Amino acid sequence: MRLLTFIMFFLLGTISGAQETRSNYARVRFLAVDIFVDSKGEPLAAYQLEFSATNGPVKIVGIEGGEHSAFREAPHYDPKAIQQDRGIIAAFSTEPHSKLPTGRTRVATIHIQVNAGMEPQFALNLQAAADPSGHRLTVSTSATKRETQ
Numbered sequence: 034m035r036l037l038t039f040i041m042f043f044l045l046g047t048i049s050g051a052q053e054t055r056s057n058y059a060r061v062r063f064l065a066v067d068i069f070v071d072s073k074g075e076p077l078a079a080y081q082l083e084f085s086a087t088n089g090p091v092k093i094v095g096i097e098g099g100e101h102s103a104f105r106e107a108p109h110y111d112p113k114a115i116q117q118d119r120g121i122i123a124a125f126s127t128e129p130h131s132k133l134p135t136g137r138t139r140v141a142t143i144h145i146q147v148n149a150g151m152e153p154q155f156a157l158n159l160q161a162a163a164d165p166s167g168h169r170l171t172v173s174t175s176a177t178k179r180e181t182q
Contacts, residue, residue, distance in 0.1 A: 080162045108140070
């Protein structure tokens, strides 16, 4: 009899835990944040920047590359920074001038998890950008969020 009672409590606890997990899932949502660098007509060969949310915690759940072939691979990132809800990402390309993006291009997409009612705002801190010769570029950066399905 005790064994049957134990099994019933165990099963009820497992079912209750599953329902709690499901309700917690309903309290979060996922966003993709596109990261853009505008090299203002110069060929962009390398960049490094820091991404963070400015109005509350976010959980970074993935990082992928950009749209241009020079930055299609996922950028390098600091795994310890991601655990602190910020991303330090960097990429470089050894392509010749003619095959590098000029102007505004999406260099990465950062996937985040936020609380369901939160409207996150983001900060980008450019640490470096360079042309194929390694000369520092003056660029602008932007982050645009889009809902994921």
